[in-house]
Amino acid sequence: MQQMIFVNLPVKDLETTKGFFGKLGFSCNPQFSDENTACLVISDTIFVMLLTEPRFREFTKKEVADASASTEVILALSAESREKVDELVDTALASGGSPANPPMDFGSMYGRSFQDPDHHIWEVMWMDPAAVEGHQS
Known part of the structure; x- marks a missing residue:
């Protein structure tokens, strides 16, 4: 399993x-x-x-923990592409979520975040597979 x-x-x-x-x-x-x-x-x-x-x-x-006042965990999810990051976060914001942190764009890595209705922070990240492969030992 x-x-x-x-x-x-x-x-x-x-x-x-x-x-x-x-x-x-x-x-x-x-x-x-x-x-x-x-x-x-x-x-x-x-x-x-x-x-x-x-x-x-x-x-x-x-x-x-009161997630509106403190952070105990940040939940990070991978996405297939930059577009999927934007799609999921835009949908979250339009569905009652709120912004968490500014977008992160490092070229080969892109992410955005939102807070759910209970203020838990979710990060949605995309990494360029070619850039990841180049950093393996």
Whole structure:
């Protein structure tokens, strides 16, 4: 079995957050979703567990970070092209997301970012495969 990642994120309003990511083209796996949890499918091996804040608190003894005031994690996703970076981020911003950081353009690497409705920061990055191959040892 391929290694997978399940990122767990607290959310204030599960339906709002599901609707936001649905507009970005991501689906939820109903097998692992209920009234307090939604399993957001990013790819065959990447999932984001969207948990209502009370449900999220069941998994930690620590305080839940207020993502509107502090940053605990930045989620980075790869994209197939510069155009796909722009497409995803523009859709996020038009769907209720907010800007996070200025775009980064280093020629062979391009990225933009947004905040979801719960203020989690998402970076979408493209890297030129030829430039990556040239840096391997």
